[in-house]
Amino acid sequence: MLKKWMVLLCLGLALSGCGGVPVSHYSQEAPKLDLRKYFTGRVEAWGMFQKRSGEVTKRFTVVIDGHSEGEVLVMHEAFSYSDGTKQVREWRLRPNGPGRWKGTAGDVVGEAYGEVAGNSFHWNYVLRLPVDGTEYDVSLDDWMYLIDEQTMANRSSMSKLGVEVGQITLFFRKTGI
Template identity: 30%
Template sequence: MTGLAIFVLGLLVAFAAVALKDRYLGFKAQGPGDYANAGPDIDLRRHLNGPILCEGVIYGPTGRVTSRFVADFDATWEGDKGQMTEEFTYDSGATQSRIWTFSLGNDGTIRADAPDLVGSGHGMQMGSAIHLRYRIRLPADSGGHVLDVTDWMYLMENGAIMNRSQFSKFGIKVAELVATMRPKEAA
């Protein structure tokens, strides 16, 4: 076997190992069924309803905090249709607004839409967790890139929601967000 063939074979094995790690051991390896009987049951209509305070940090590709934010959310529901407005204030002084619309299926499925999404987001609420996947276009001043997002929200015993999101481009993680959400009157 030539040196080039050994090198190429080594690259293929390395890529396969990374793909298997992500599929079976990483953040993306979890599924909604993992939380079917874990903790209190989450329901978007109940737990993301009314005025909500959100606080979080964004990590860059090196794992360092690149931004902090505080946000005010306000969610309303009519049956299985909901709308949530988000008003973010970042540590840089920048602000950002987003309006989500949600549709819930009888089987726990979620459809999510927002103006900066490319297509619709899709997910599932099951047990104590919500899983949502979507593609988002960053603002022009952040490069305008389209990123793939894997979003997990976990209901805590006290009613707060822990949110962890990973953002990737071409399958490579470029950012991560960790945030808490809780009813504003409890803040």
């Protein structure tokens, strides 16, 4: 009986990773997202983290200052959380072929890989997340959608060992060049 349940559990986990919409589905959507153009200058963002149950456990704001260093897009992010904590992250993104990007950050394990199509950017990476004095490596499936030239919506699914642990919802507003 236990073997049967294990097979069903493994099948369910395998199928949960299948499907989904490819970023190419949005290739004809406008306005067209130019990551370098959007994130050069100042961008402000507001967001929240929700557990799998839907409970909001953290709210936060982010100030992002971006610039180019040759072909590298550098984004300095300063987070302020609802519990009073602060965090900084510096992304370094570089082109990785037509419409493709790869990036690194201090709390990202290895490299992040993503692709732009139309108004959308989809990328995946493993984030080393500190929680109550312990660090956890969680996978992020991250989607960004340009709404207009100044506004972007972001929805990320966070998982550990293939099981979703929560979601991040974030809204960006470009405020400076």
